[in-house]
Amino acid sequence: MIHPDIHRFLVDWDAAWAMLAPGAGPAARRGHFEGVAAAMREPHPPGIGTREHHVPVPETGTTVRVREFRPQGATAALPALVYLHGGAWMQGSPETHWDITAGFAALNQQAVFSVDYALAPEQPFPRALHETLAVARWVHDHAAALGLRADAIAIGGDSAGGNLAAAATLELRGTPQAPRAQLLIYPATEFTLDRPSHRENANGPLVTVASMPMVNAMYCPDTSLHLTPPVSPLRAASHAGLPPAFVAVAQHDPLRDEGMAYAEALQAAGVAVELDRGEALIHGYLRAKAYCAPARERFERMAAWLQSTLA
Numbered sequence: 001m002i003h004p005d006i007h008r009f010l011v012d013w014d015a016a017w018a019m020l021a022p023g024a025g026p027a028a029r030r031g032h033f034e035g036v037a038a039a040m041r042e043p044h045p046p047g048i049g050t051r052e053h054h055v056p057v058p059e060t061g062t063t064v065r066v067r068e069f070r071p072q073g074a075t076a077a078l079p080a081l082v083y084l085h086g087g088a089w090m091q092g093s094p095e096t097h098w099d100i101t102a103g104f105a106a107l108n109q110q111a112v113f114s115v116d117y118a119l120a121p122e123q124p125f126p127r128a129l130h131e132t133l134a135v136a137r138w139v140h141d142h143a144a145a146l147g148l149r150a151d152a153i154a155i156g157g158d159s160a161g162g163n164l165a166a167a168a169t170l171e172l173r174g175t176p177q178a179p180r181a182q183l184l185i186y187p188a189t190e191f192t193l194d195r196p197s198h199r200e201n202a203n204g205p206l207v208t209v210a211s212m213p214m215v216n217a218m219y220c221p222d223t224s225l226h227l228t229p230p231v232s233p234l235r236a237a238s239h240a241g242l243p244p245a246f247v248a249v250a251q252h253d254p255l256r257d258e259g260m261a262y263a264e265a266l267q268a269a270g271v272a273v274e275l276d277r278g279e280a281l282i283h284g285y286l287r288a289k290a291y292c293a294p295a296r297e298r299f300e301r302m303a304a305w306l307q308s309t310l311a
Helices: 004-017 026-040 098-108 127-141 160-172 196-200 209-219 256-268 293-309
Strands: 048-057 062-071 078-084 111-115 148-158 182-185 245-248 273-276
Touching: 004 026, 004 293, 048 098, 048 127, 062 098, 062 127, 078 098, 078 127, 078 160, 078 293, 098 111, 098 293, 111 127, 127 148, 127 160, 148 160, 148 293, 160 182, 182 293, 196 256, 245 256, 245 293, 256 273, 273 293
Parallel strands: 078 111, 078 148, 148 182, 182 245, 245 273
Antiparallel strands: 048 062, 062 111
């Protein structure tokens, strides 16, 4: 059974999305999501400041916007988290995920860099991954100027952002900028639809299996790449040598089993993994942490894991 407090959240969430015109395209959905997220945003945590950076992306000759959250008045070098928001690679921003990133900064008194990566279908794969890698490298290479500990930088994300975080971790393996930890929250790890959770939770809530082929094709139109590691991190030939991982899945999520499979692949390769199975929870449950105590407890567990892993 889905936790009763999740249903309270879904009443408000569904009512907000019911105001979107039927058949709305990605651009309209983006704008609507910004409004919904702003209306449901939790109060900003006291003592956490925010500023923006514009990070160069060598592959494109452009920049990507990054919103930083940081404890005000911090004097010692801080650990950091590079965060990739969810939204099916086609919507979302640092502002739609403000509660999560500001919350991690407050709970752990650390810096969080939330990446406003390019969205599909206008900017398909590999643009978002290139921007993710550019930010991860930039944060590490500018750690001293940013007041960070270069040896304590993690990467993480939820849903599509979890996919980008996992793919970037694979790409950075063995380099000086390799993250020291990866936080993967109900991540998409493989572009297939044949696992038991895809059948059990086909109708969501929040995300449905019927929508996935279209979403996947918008993010990566070249279907020959769908089962390659930069798109499907689960398909990497080896997961050895990757940093410790916290993998959070949700019992009532179509993506549950691919997230669990990724945790198992990491463990089989000798990577330290903490797996949270998200009993009674759904995809996107961090949006419900103001409604649902178990969702809030999971969020605090992620923060505690980050803090201890980067200590």
